[in-house]
Amino acid sequence: xxxxxxxxxxxxxxxxxxxxxxxxxxxxxxxxxxxxxxxxxxxxxxxxxxxxxxxxxxxxxxxxxxxxxxxxxxxxxxxxxxxxxxxxxxxxxxxxxxxxxxxxxxxxxxxxxxxxxxxxxxxxxxxxxxxxxxxxxxxxxxxxxxxxxxxxxxxxxxxxxxxxxxxxxxxxxxxxxxxxxxxxxxxxxxxxxxxxxxxx
Amino acid sequence: xxxxxxxxxxxxxxxxxxxxxxxxxxxxxxxxxxxxxxxxxxxxxxxxxxxxxxxxxxxxxxxxxxxxxxxxxxxxxxxxxxxxxxxxxxxxxxxxxxxxxxxxxxxxxxxxxxxxxxxxxxxxxxxxxxxxxxxxxxxxxxxxxxxxxxxxxxxxxxxxxxxxxxxxxxxxxxxxx
Numbered sequence: 001x002x003x004x005x006x007x008x009x010x011x012x013x014x015x016x017x018x019x020x021x022x023x024x025x026x027x028x029x030x031x032x033x034x035x036x037x038x039x040x041x042x043x044x045x046x047x048x049x050x051x052x053x054x055x056x057x058x059x060x061x062x063x064x065x066x067x068x069x070x071x072x073x074x075x076x077x078x079x080x081x082x083x084x085x086x087x088x089x090x091x092x093x094x095x096x097x098x099x100x101x102x103x104x105x106x107x108x109x110x111x112x113x114x115x116x117x118x119x120x121x122x123x124x125x126x127x128x129x130x131x132x133x134x135x136x137x138x139x140x141x142x143x144x145x146x147x148x149x150x151x152x153x154x155x156x157x158x159x160x161x162x163x164x165x166x167x168x169x170x171x172x173x174x175x176x177x178x179x180x181x182x183x184x185x186x187x188x189x190x191x192x193x194x195x196x197x198x199x200x
Numbered sequence: 201x202x203x204x205x206x207x208x209x210x211x212x213x214x215x216x217x218x219x220x221x222x223x224x225x226x227x228x229x230x231x232x233x234x235x236x237x238x239x240x241x242x243x244x245x246x247x248x249x250x251x252x253x254x255x256x257x258x259x260x261x262x263x264x265x266x267x268x269x270x271x272x273x274x275x276x277x278x279x280x281x282x283x284x285x286x287x288x289x290x291x292x293x294x295x296x297x298x299x300x301x302x303x304x305x306x307x308x309x310x311x312x313x314x315x316x317x318x319x320x321x322x323x324x325x326x327x328x329x330x331x332x333x334x335x336x337x338x339x340x341x342x343x344x345x346x347x348x349x350x351x352x353x354x355x356x357x358x359x360x361x362x363x364x365x366x367x368x369x370x371x372x373x374x375x376x377x
Contacts, residue, residue, distance in 0.1 A: 025265070045268055050291045053261035057291075060265020060273065063226055063249045084254030085261070092251060178295035185268055 005165035006141060008102050012073060013038040014144050015100065015151055020069075022152065023061055023189070027054035027074025029109040031102055035073050036174035042188035046174050046181055052081030055099055059089050062097040062156075065189070069096050071151060076103040076117045083126065089157050090130035097156040099127075104166040112166065127159035139163035207340040211369070212238035214344040215302060219248070219274060222351045224300075226251060226266045226273035228259035234304030234370040235276045256281030260288035260299070267297045272355055274300040279307060279323040279364075280316065286330060292360045293331040299360040300351055301332070309368040324364060332360040337369055 012034040016024070024044045026035040031054075032046045045061075047054055058072035079086075079101045089097065105118035117123060127135035133155050138147050139162070147160055175181050215238055219227070227242045228251045229235060243250045253259050259275040266273035277285075282303060292299045306313075307320020327334050333353065335346050347363055354361040 023269075049294070050261070050288055053257065053264070053288050053291065056258045056261025057265040057268070059251070060226060060262040060267075060271075061269045062265070063251075064266045064269025064271035082258070082261075085258050087254050088251065088258055092249070178291075182268065182295040182297065186270070189268070189270065 005104075006139060006144075006162055008034050008104070008162075008164040009037050009169055010141070011144060011162055011164065012100075012102070015071075015148050017148075020152070023065060023068050023070045025054055025057045025061065025070070025072045027051075027072070027078035029075060029078070030104075030169075031073045031075050031078070032174065033169075033172045034102065037172040040174055042184045044174070044181075045185050048176055048178075051078055052085075054078050055082050055085040055089060058097055058099065059085070059092060059094060062094040063092065066094075066096060069098070069152060070094075072097070072099040074099070074101060075108070076101055076105060076115045076123065077107045079123060080116055080121070086127055086130040086132070086159075090127075090132060093131070093133070093157060095133075095156050097158075098151050098154070099157070099159045100151065101159065101161045102164050103161050104164045106166050108166070108168075123161045124159065127157075132157045132159050134158040135161075137161045137163065209237075211340040211343040212241065215347050216241040216245075217344075218347050218351050220245075221348075222355055223272055224248060224274050225271040226262060227276065228253050228262040228273065229276035230254075230256055230259075230278070230281055232276065232278050232304055234278070234365065235302070238276060238302075256284040257288035260285055260291055263299050264291045264295070264297055272298070274302065274351075276302050277304070279303055279305050279320045282323050282326055282362075283319045286326065289330040289332075289360070296358045297360075298354040298358045299332075300354045301327075301360075301362040302347070303327075303362055303364045304370055305364055305367045307367075309366065311367065320367075327362045327364075330360075332362045334362045334364060336364045336366060338366050340369060343369075 026032040054074040062070040307316035350361040
């Protein structure tokens with residue numbers, strides 16, 4: 001963690017500007033609020049639970065939609081809980097999957113208890129060891145443009161660990177109804193039609 | 201046409217045939233002796249992405265992502281793996297995703313390892329509490345019918361269906377090699 005910490009809202013907003021046809025999965029808690037704050041979008045799949053599962057939803061989606069980019073935004077706590085999924089993703093090598101870990105080294109939802117990354121556990125090194133094509137840490141706002149390019153066009157699987165400030169920010173609460181989030185996502189992926197996806 | 205003797209060893213082929221019929225495109229699994237033949241059939245199929253999981257709950261995420269992306273997926277695991285999935289099953293129930301899980305049972309008929317019994321003896325109850333319909337297969341002759349019906353219910357109705365393949369069907373694990 002560098003001395004200069006990124007503003008999580010500003011970072012996520014900049015990474016999602018002009019997102020094109022990017023598919024987004026956000027992990028429970030602050031990552032979901034950050035993605036919502038950047039602008040609600042039908043191609044956002046917001047998680048409000050299922051802690052540890054965010055990256056794997058990204059993998060299933062990336063395998064199903066190999067022509068689209070899939071971006072997972074999640075926190076260090078969720079990524080640590082699903083740490084084995086980095087190995088699973090490393091085996092499948094999805095070129096279209098990117099994971100952004102918003103790492104404040106704390107469990108924000110539960111009262112800011114320290115996470116393992118605060119003790120120096122290194123998610124970037126773990127991702128590299130799991131055969132991620134690219135993995136890097138950022139902590140300076142000047143790097144945002146580079147990271148945006150990486151996120152939208154770099155060959156995956158890739159992981160970006162963003163050292164963010166642990167400062168509390170107002171919650172931005174998107175849809176909570178799981179059926180509604182799912183149905184809206186699937187309809188948007190099918191071009192806005194109401195019909196459910198046919199197996200391809 | 202299978203003979204009775206064939207069916208005792210080729211029931212995984214009947215499951216695979218239904219995977220083809222209903223267009224399963226992703227299969228998540230933790231390696232398992234009871235599922236080994238089915239896993240090999242899936243691995244050999246270029247239309248199926250086989251995903252080896254480090255723990256079974258990853259598979260619930262996989263199924264979710266696949267469904268969001270318009271693909272059908274299935275999970276293969278032992279009864280012990282159901283215990284690992286409980287919280288992640290909230291994805292399936294909360295969002296109404298179709299989910300097919302094929303569970304090879306341990307901790308029942310002729311189990312040599314008592315450590316398998318605690319989870320094996322509650323697997324069916326845990327699945328039901330988690331919102332799954334459960335169907336149990338005792339005889340190889342019934343695999344085709346029950347797996348076919350389970351797949352149809354799951355994918356036609358966005359339901360969660362678990363099919364429990366009994367330890368008697370799979371065969372006792374040999375303790376001494």
